[in-house]
Amino acid sequence: MDKFVIRGGNPLLGTIRVSGAKNAALPAMAAALLTDEPVILENIPQVRDIETTRNLLAAMGAEVELGYARAHHRTTICCRTLAAPEASYELVKTMRASTLVLGPLVARCGTARVSLPGGCAIGARPIDLHIKGLEQLGATITQDHGYVEASARRLRGAEIVFDKITVTGTEDLLMAATLAEGETVMQNCAREPEVVDLADLLNKMGAHIEGAGTSTIRIRGVEKLHGAKHRIIPDRVEAATFIIAGALTAGDLNISGCDPQHLGALLQKLGEVGVKIKQTTDSIRVMGDSPCKAADIVTEEYPGFPTDMQAQYMALATQSDGTSVITENIFENRFMHAQEMVRMGANIKIEGRRAVVRGKTPLGSAAVLASDLRASASLVLAALVADGETIIDRVYHIDRGYENIEEKLRGVGAQIGRIGEILPKRAAAPSARA
Numbered sequence: 001m002d003k004f005v006i007r008g009g010n011p012l013l014g015t016i017r018v019s020g021a022k023n024a025a026l027p028a029m030a031a032a033l034l035t036d037e038p039v040i041l042e043n044i045p046q047v048r049d050i051e052t053t054r055n056l057l058a059a060m061g062a063e064v065e066l067g068y069a070r071a072h073h074r075t076t077i078c079c080r081t082l083a084a085p086e087a088s089y090e091l092v093k094t095m096r097a098s099t100l101v102l103g104p105l106v107a108r109c110g111t112a113r114v115s116l117p118g119g120c121a122i123g124a125r126p127i128d129l130h131i132k133g134l135e136q137l138g139a140t141i142t143q144d145h146g147y148v149e150a151s152a153r154r155l156r157g158a159e160i161v162f163d164k165i166t167v168t169g170t171e172d173l174l175m176a177a178t179l180a181e182g183e184t185v186m187q188n189c190a191r192e193p194e195v196v197d198l199a200d201l202l203n204k205m206g207a208h209i210e211g212a213g214t215s216t217i218r219i220r221g222v223e224k225l226h227g228a229k230h231r232i233i234p235d236r237v238e239a240a241t242f243i244i245a246g247a248l249t250a251g252d253l254n255i256s257g258c259d260p261q262h263l264g265a266l267l268q269k270l271g272e273v274g275v276k277i278k279q280t281t282d283s284i285r286v287m288g289d290s291p292c293k294a295a296d297i298v299t300e301e302y303p304g305f306p307t308d309m310q311a312q313y314m315a316l317a318t319q320s321d322g323t324s325v326i327t328e329n330i331f332e333n334r335f336m337h338a339q340e341m342v343r344m345g346a347n348i349k350i351e352g353r354r355a356v357v358r359g360k361t362p363l364g365s366a367a368v369l370a371s372d373l374r375a376s377a378s379l380v381l382a383a384l385v386a387d388g389e390t391i392i393d394r395v396y397h398i399d400r401g402y403e404n405i406e407e408k409l410r411g412v413g414a415q416i417g418r419i420g421e422i423l424p425k426r427a428a429a430p431s432a433r434a
């Protein structure tokens, strides 16, 4: 398993470019299942979860073509024939977002068989709301041997009220409803920019969707969707991670190719903390030359403070003066990074869904373990300001969602390297004479 070795202390200076959003690219790729014509997606990040989705679609019979050279962020997907509309446990267990194929498959093929994802490091993460919504759209659902099987001759429009706001649940049912007969009205929808991006793509494919980005989405179903070309939005979580890196390291960092409008809650909080920010329509400059003050955060659905930024904010809180209370409202177990930061010298107490961070404490070198994607990013951030060399194990988590993070950080002055697993030396074979 690869590890990062990071020597902290360098201020990050220069420009760092943001990649396409993983969490927008995943549903966009699943949307290609809805048509037999090619869907061309630009700005697809080259990360492990995208690779998993390509394998998932290819296993169903989709043709997935990758761009090369300057077009290496383009992916063309053509689902002319879908011989096997199913997602196996082998793939779903490595990426929960595989469940995004459930809605499109049943809408297009009339049948789908998708493994239940099981729990994960950050919480139980059930998909009951996807299932309930599909039932409301007229699908018959059975669950057996760890798989969900859905079938319907044709889905029919319905009134769906989500009991709880769910991002991929909104996306899954949004895709399904595009091919349903009649109108679907979904209430209490997720309002994330990734939902809006998916609706934009679906509308380009011939869907009739109104209201994406608000809590009520109306979809007028159509018989058929067609191919389209679409550019994925910039990754707001990657951008936010680099903003915090600039602030933490007392750097002067320009984050280009991002959309500051998607980062409202974070930028507002950083203003409170005392981080100097300048923004244009597609870039953010962060100047980390003033000391940071503690400020509390509460994670919420968009447009609130994102749970996907909670761990990275915690790294900043360890270096802010005073006490920051961090409340995690979305997932029940998303503080695994806290204990690792404590091993580096942070003062953090976990009380249920709240983490109380007392700063500022110097961070020192340690060997730490990454437990999920965003936790890994937070440990990289902490290591960038730690004294000495930090070794972060299990960085395969970060490869799922951050494109070339070490090259990007090295390009602005970080000392970060990757090492493969160092295997213990094998004992010498006994000699023939012994």
Ligand code: EPU
Pocket: 023, 026, 097, 123, 124, 125, 126, 127, 128, 129, 130, 131, 164, 165, 166, 167, 168, 169, 194, 307, 308, 330, 331, 332, 373, 374, 401
């Ligand atoms: N929930 C249910 N039932 C459901 C679905 C969700 O109870 O059927 C609960 C979850 O357990 C959780 C809450 O609702 O407590 C919100 O979960 P949501 O469904 O919104 O999460 P998700 O769609 O599985 C996406 C992102 C996550 C991000 C969350 C919250 C993708 C592919 N994943 O997950 O991203 O944390 O929304 O914003 O879009 C990441 O990128 O690191 C990541 C985990």
